[in-house]
Amino acid sequence: MNEGISKRINRIQFALLSPEEIRKMSQVKVITADTYDDDGYPIERGLMDLHMGVIEPGLKCATCGGKVDECPGHFGHIELAMPVVHVGFIKEIKSFLDACCGVCGRIKLTEQEMGDYRVKLTEESISNSEPEHFALMSKKVTDLASERLVCPHCGAQLKKVILDKPTTFREEGIKVTPKEIRERLERVPDSDLIFFGLNPEVARPEWMILTVLPVPPINVRPSITLETGERSEDDLTHKLVDIIRISQRLRESRDNGSPQLIIEDLWDLLQFHVTTYFDNQTAGIPPARHRSGRALKTLVQRLKGKEGRFRSNLSGKRVNFSARTVISPEPFLSVNEVGVPEKAARELTVPVSVNVFNIEETRALVKRGPEPRDEFGKYVAGTNYVIRPDGRRMKVTPQNAEENSTRIEPGWTVERQLQEGDIVLFNRQPSLHRMSMMGHSVRILDGQTFRFNLADCTPYNADFDGDEMNMHIVQKEEARAEARIIMKVQEQIMSPRFGGPIIGGIHDHVTSLFLLTHGNPLFSEEETIHILSYVEIDHLPEPEIVDGKKYYHGRDIFSLILPPGINLKFRSKLCAGAGEKCEYENDPEDKDVLIIDGKLLHGTIDDAAIGAFSGAIIDRIFRSFGPKETARFIDRMTKLAVGFISFRGFSTGISDYDLPESAIERINEIAEDAIKKINKLIEIYRAGELQSLPGRSIEDTLEIEILSAAGSARDESGKIASQFLGLNDPSVIMARSGARAKMLNISEVAGMVGQQSVRGGRINRGYYGRTLPHFEVNDIGAMSRGFVQSSYKEGLSPIEYFMHSIGGREGLVDIAVRTSRSGYMQRRLINAFEDLKVDEERMVRDTVGSIVQFKYGEDGVDPTRSDHGDTVDIDQIAFDIKQGAKK
Amino acid sequence: MSKFNVLQHELVPEHHLISKEEEDKVLKELEITRDLLPKISRSDPAIKALEEIHGPLESGRIIKIIRKSPTTGYSVYYRVIADEVFK
Ligand SMILES: [Mg+2]
Ligand SMILES: [Zn+2]
Ligand SMILES: [Zn+2]
Numbered sequence: 001m002n003e004g005i006s007k008r009i010n011r012i013q014f015a016l017l018s019p020e021e022i023r024k025m026s027q028v029k030v031i032t033a034d035t036y037d038d039d040g041y042p043i044e045r046g047l048m049d050l051h052m053g054v055i056e057p058g059l060k061c062a063t064c065g066g067k068v069d070e071c072p073g074h075f076g077h078i079e080l081a082m083p084v085v086h087v088g089f090i091k092e093i094k095s096f097l098d099a100c101c102g103v104c105g106r107i108k109l110t111e112q113e114m115g116d117y118r119v120k121l122t123e124e125s126i127s128n129s130e131p132e133h134f135a136l137m138s139k140k141v142t143d144l145a146s147e148r149l150v151c152p153h154c155g156a157q158l159k160k161v162i163l164d165k166p167t168t169f170r171e172e173g174i175k176v177t178p179k180e181i182r183e184r185l186e187r188v189p190d191s192d193l194i195f196f197g198l199n200p201e202v203a204r205p206e207w208m209i210l211t212v213l214p215v216p217p218i219n220v221r222p223s224i225t226l227e228t229g230e231r232s233e234d235d236l237t238h239k240l241v242d243i244i245r246i247s248q249r250l251r252e253s254r255d256n257g258s259p260q261l262i263i264e265d266l267w268d269l270l271q272f273h274v275t276t277y278f279d280n281q282t283a284g285i286p287p288a289r290h291r292s293g294r295a296l297k298t299l300v301q302r303l304k305g306k307e308g309r310f311r312s313n314l315s316g317k318r319v320n321f322s323a324r325t326v327i328s329p330e331p332f333l334s335v336n337e338v339g340v341p342e343k344a345a346r347e348l349t350v351p352v353s354v355n356v357f358n359i360e361e362t363r364a365l366v367k368r369g370p371e372p373r374d375e376f377g378k379y380v381a382g383t384n385y386v387i388r389p390d391g392r393r394m395k396v397t398p399q400n401a402e403e404n405s406t407r408i409e410p411g412w413t414v415e416r417q418l419q420e421g422d423i424v425l426f427n428r429q430p431s432l433h434r435m436s437m438m439g440h441s442v443r444i445l446d447g448q449t450f451r452f453n454l455a456d457c458t459p460y461n462a463d464f465d466g467d468e469m470n471m472h473i474v475q476k477e478e479a480r481a482e483a484r485i486i487m488k489v490q491e492q493i494m495s496p497r498f499g500g501p502i503i504g505g506i507h508d509h510v511t512s513l514f515l516l517t518h519g520n521p522l523f524s525e526e527e528t529i530h531i532l533s534y535v536e537i538d539h540l541p542e543p544e545i546v547d548g549k550k551y552y553h554g555r556d557i558f559s560l561i562l563p564p565g566i567n568l569k570f571r572s573k574l575c576a577g578a579g580e581k582c583e584y585e586n587d588p589e590d591k592d593v594l595i596i597d598g599k600l601l602h603g604t605i606d607d608a609a610i611g612a613f614s615g616a617i618i619d620r621i622f623r624s625f626g627p628k629e630t631a632r633f634i635d636r637m638t639k640l641a642v643g644f645i646s647f648r649g650f651s652t653g654i655s656d657y658d659l660p661e662s663a664i665e666r667i668n669e670i671a672e673d674a675i676k677k678i679n680k681l682i683e684i685y686r687a688g689e690l691q692s693l694p695g696r697s698i699e700d701t702l703e704i705e706i707l708s709a710a711g712s713a714r715d716e717s718g719k720i721a722s723q724f725l726g727l728n729d730p731s732v733i734m735a736r737s738g739a740r741a742k743m744l745n746i747s748e749v750a751g752m753v754g755q756q757s758v759r760g761g762r763i764n765r766g767y768y769g770r771t772l773p774h775f776e777v778n779d780i781g782a783m784s785r786g787f788v789q790s791s792y793k794e795g796l797s798p799i800e801y802f803m804h805s806i807g808g809r810e811g812l813v814d815i816a817v818r819t820s821r822s823g824y825m826q827r828r829l830i831n832a833f834e835d836l837k838v839d840e841e842r843m844v845r846d847t848v849g850s851i852v853q854f855k856y857g858e859d860g861v862d863p864t865r866s867d868h869g870d871t872v873d874i875d876q877i878a879f880d881i882k883q884g885a886k887k
Numbered sequence: 888m889s890k891f892n893v894l895q896h897e898l899v900p901e902h903h904l905i906s907k908e909e910e911d912k913v914l915k916e917l918e919i920t921r922d923l924l925p926k927i928s929r930s931d932p933a934i935k936a937l938e939e940i941h942g943p944l945e946s947g948r949i950i951k952i953i954r955k956s957p958t959t960g961y962s963v964y965y966r967v968i969a970d971e972v973f974k
Contacts, residue, residue: 843917850923858954858962871958 015202019212026077027051027063030215033244035223035233047240052076053218073217078244080211081251083178084271085167087278089208095196096185096205097161097169097176099142101151105187107195108145110152114192117141121194138197145195165284167271178271182209210274215240235296239277239288246270321473323348327428328464330451331642334635335503336489338426338440339451340418340471342379345444346371348473349384349415350422354408362414369401370417379444381419386412418442418473423483425472426452428460432826435459435495435502439487455503455634456489458612490631493622499866501619501630504612507739509638512645513605514737516554518574518590518727520602527647528552534643535561535636555600561636562617563625564598567883568876570616573608573738596883607738610637614738620876623867656731657750657793659724667717667751671789674713678706678782702780703761710787714754717791718747725750749792753800756786756807763806774799892939893932900954902933904941910949913965921947926969934968946970 028051035048042048042059050062053073061071085093100107109117121141124134149158159171169176185208190200198205221234233241250266276288279300287295303309323344330339340348354362365383372380386404387393389411396404408414418424420443427437438459445451450469457463474480485491495502505513515521523531528540541556572593575582584590593603595617603609609617622630659667684690685702692701722743725732731749734740748754756763763786769777775784782789786803790796796804835847842860844853857863859871867873893899905913914921927934927950938944945968952964 845923848923851917851919851925854917854964855962857958858956859959861958869958 013199013202015199016204016207017214018204018207022075022077022212022214025075026214027074028076030076030078030240030244033241033248035237035241036231040231047215047237047244048218048223049076052215055218055222071219073219075217076215078213078215078240078247080213080243080270080274081247081254082267082270083182083209083211084267084274085178085181086208086210087167087275087282090163090167092196092205093181093185093208094161094163094169095142095146096188097181098146099195100145100184100188100192101154101156102158102184103156104151104154105184105189105192106151106153107142107188107192108148108151108153108158109141109195113141113144114195118194125194134197138195141195166282167275177267178209182206182211185209213243213274213277235290235298236277238290239273239296239298242273242288243270243277246273319472321348321475323471324468326449327462327467327469328447328449328451329454329457330445331454331638333443333451333453335453335455335631335638336441337443337452338424338471339443339445339447339449340424341448341450342444342446343448344471345379345418345442346382347384348418348471350418350473351387351475352414352416354412354414355410359408359410362408363405365405365416366396366408366414367401367405369398370396371398381417383414383416385415387415388412418444420444423474423480423488425474425483425487426450426460426469427472428462428467428469430823432461433459433495433497435492436461437487438489438492439483440489453635453638454506454509455612455638457506458504459489459492459495459502488627490627493618493627493630493634494864496862496864498613499863499868499870500613501615501622502612503634504615504618505607505610505634505637505641506612508645508650509641510607510611510737510739511650511734512641512648513558513610513637514733514739515648515650516640516644517558517600517603517605518554518737520589521554522546522551523554523557525550525552528557531557531640531644531647532560534639537561555602558605558640559598559600561633561640562595562598562600563621563629563633566595566598566617566620566624567880568595568616568620569593569879570608572604573606573611573614574604574736576608597887604737606736611738650730652730652734654793656729657721657725657746657791659721659750663720663724666720667791668789670713670716670720671752674709675782675787675789677709678787681705681709682780706782706785707755707757707762710755710782713789714747714752717751718744721747721751751791753788753790753792753796753804756788756803758806758810762786763803772799772802892936894936899933900952902937903951903953904937904944905949905951913949913951917965921949921967924949924965924967927966929968929970944968 032046185206221236280298372382422442543550594601788800956962
């Protein structure tokens with residue numbers, strides 16, 4: 001498995017740059033803070049000196065002679081007037097100052113200790129064990145040395161060094177200058193460096209105090225010429241200008257014997273500039289700012305965080321051939337399609353290589369120019385660019401289209417605008433699973449938005465309240481083939497998460513088909529034809545003749561879109577959605593769905609049949625007939641549903657929740673009873689007569705009892721409400737069919753909202769001993785702890801409203817916390833798994849070939865092709881065979 | 888107090904030391920070299936428990952692990968004893 005590897009990293013060494021090394025790699029000593037002269041030519045020995053590289057076409061690098069794209073850039077250097085501390089090494093410098101004698105420079109360990117620890121640390125560094133072990137041991141040793149205030153070698157009495165963040169060191173309040181620090185570090189002998197984890201061959205501690213500063217190549221900090229002709233320098237250049245200026249003033253002041261105070265001020269200023277040059281977000285100092293007030297982006301800011309080099313440029317990149325706009329629904333598109341606005345289609349292109357077979361067509365294509373339309377003014381794909389074999393691209397304009405069309409030859413490439421049928425990738429962030437990016441075929445539509453079938457909302461987790469999505473045009477034949485064969489929406493219908501369909505009917509689709517099939521209603525011939533006009537069909541079902549007129553059953557209409565040959569038996573959602581007892585429990589006609597040979601014999605079609613997560617019919621069709629047939633079913637199902645519900649009409653409103661006076665009275669009674677019961681419990685508790693539940697304190701017991709009393713009050717009121725709200729009520733239809741909401745939500749609106757909670761308990765925070773100043777201290781009654789006896793429809797009292805907001809806030813906070821945390825967890829999982837691969841033997845291996853699993857998922861089964869996680873569905877196979885035999 | 892054997896615990900899958908002949912057979916069957924097998928640290932409690940039975944085990948020996956699996960009943964896994972600790 002090691003073939004093909006020509007080089008392997010054996011080790012990586014980290015070292016410090018010595019001043020000599022910095023001077024050696026430098027091509028020029030920068031001495032002037034100026035950049036360009038009046039003619040715009042780089043000033044010699046300035047920050048833009050030609051020895052450090054070129055960014056302007058026409059000029060040549062003074063070091064290597066290369067032109068703009070050839071010269072890699074070269075370092076320069078600045079000699080600092082006085083040494084300054086490097087912020088990045090503050091911790092290390094501190095540990096040296098603490099652990100070493102300020103007089104003789106030796107580490108403050110006895111000869112005995114030195115001998116022992118040297119052996120241990122050497123052992124640790126040559127064995128292949130964890131680097132952390134070495135770090136831990138080194139920390140232990142230096143901590144021991146730091147505690148001593150008398151040097152064991154020279155006997156000097158030492159003072160404690162305190163770090164005054166970010167870069168000042170003090171000894172009993174007196175500043176230790178970087179120069180002094182550097183002298184102390186110089187005195188530390190090579191032999192003592194191992195205790196700090198430094199290798200004296202490549203890193204001396206005094207190198208952590210800067211005397212020379214490397215100036216990065218110009219390529220790293222290019223200047224930009226604005227449209228006005230003004231030149232704008234990079235933030236790093238600005239910072240380097242400051243450093244050189246202050247360094248010069250410091251040198252002059254020092255040389256002409258200025259007062260010590262002035263010199264110290266300038267020195268501190270130099271330290272500030274060098275510190276912010278490295279990290280402009282150092283804690284304890286104000287960030288250096290641009291004239292406009294914007295904080296400068298210096299070295300650390302270039303690398304760190306989401307916008308830094310790593311996360312923004314190395315692990316994530318921007319792409320061409322992509323578009324982004326708002327999305328909106330279009331039920332008349334197939335799930336496999338996406339509607340693209342003309343404006344986007346004219347910008348996005350597909351490369352067509354010209355060859356002897358297609359030269360005539362491509363010539364015609366180019367001849368059309370960049371904005372062709374047919375005789376009805378409809379969009380026709382044009383061309384934006386033609387590319388010569390040498391890579392030069394030429395823009396196609398209406399003027400040169402004719403000429404360009406004659407110029408192209410085999411070997412050229414033509415960038416053709418998007419046309420109907422092109423395969424594109426469509427994506428919505430956050431891309432949490434593979435169905436977040438699917439292949440769609442293009443339809444060019446009017447308007448400004450991307451459009452797609454509502455069934456695709458589930459995998460993208462999209463809605464239309466302003467969501468935007470991205471589209472990518474695949475550029476190569478191989479990529480197009482992959483997009484078409486494995487990424488297309490129809491190939492993604494089965495979720496690898498749970499082995500069931502993730503694409504299916506939602507909201508109104510479910511409601512509509514429920515209404516169409518529940519109770520098997522009859523429709524006149526006219527009505528039937530209207531409904532079916534939304535779906536392409538070639539025959540009408542068997543009619544039922546009543547009074548000499550033709551009528552059609554809802555289930556027969558639905559059967560028209562089922563593929564012939566499908567056999568299926570399952571239970572519809574009807575009873576599962578009901579509250580306590582379902583009125584259809586003993587009605588298999590409505591409750592049990594039976595499909596034989598593509599005919600819906602009985603049962604109600606709802607979420608369990610065609611829903612996005614549970615749809616049994618979609619699941620069955622995918623397994624028996626494959627992706628194409630399933631996509632066709634979903635297309636026709638959604639169209640039929642939309643057609644039927646817009647014909648029948650469906651609306652919901654607050655009047656859905658109207659209850660008769662008697663029921664409202666009953667609910668109020670229940671609430672009163674519950675409050676009474678709670679008060680009673682509190683009384684018993686106060687009297688000290690409450691029996692504690694096993695394993696619970698008395699207080700816990702009281703809370704549990706109160707919660708259960710409040711809970712049963714809400715359940716009771718819900719039951720009463722649902723007694724009066726039946727399946728002729730639109731809200732109930734939606735809840736029972738699984739289209740939207742639960743019966744619980746309905747009882748909250750019509751009956752009672754119930755107890756509000758924070759972290760599973762009643763609300764008990766706020767003021768001392770009470771939740772609001774409206775209550776007495778230590779009132780633990782129902783109202784003061786968040787029991788809401790009103791219904792949403794009736795309206796909440798101010799106190800109830802407040803309690804409800806507390807409970808609601810918890811949900812929001814939970815979601816905010818959960819998403820950020822699970823997002824990070826997922827990022828780490830993806831980074832760990834991204835290059836694992838399943839091989840021909842179904843073994844899971846990494847890039848080296850090491851085995852991770854001997855059989856993918858232990859059983860080698862693709863969850864997408866599994867039956868909700870199981871390998872095969874024996875019952876279904878048996879059922880199919882039985883039906884086949886009957887036939 | 889008698890020493891506790893981790894391998895007796897219900898939640899610990901069966902670990903077996905396989906013979907050298909069997910090792911060769913497994914490697915041949917999987918068409919793989921020893922270094923590509925998943926590793927197990929020699930400080931792993933299961934290895935220590937096996938050493939109680941078989942005496943000291945040199946690194947490079949292959950351990951066969953039989954795990955209970957919710958989808959297949961039982962699944963077989965091999966790990967090779969390694970000195971280095973991998974993270
Ligand atoms: Mg939204
Ligand atoms: Zn150069
Ligand atoms: Zn000393």
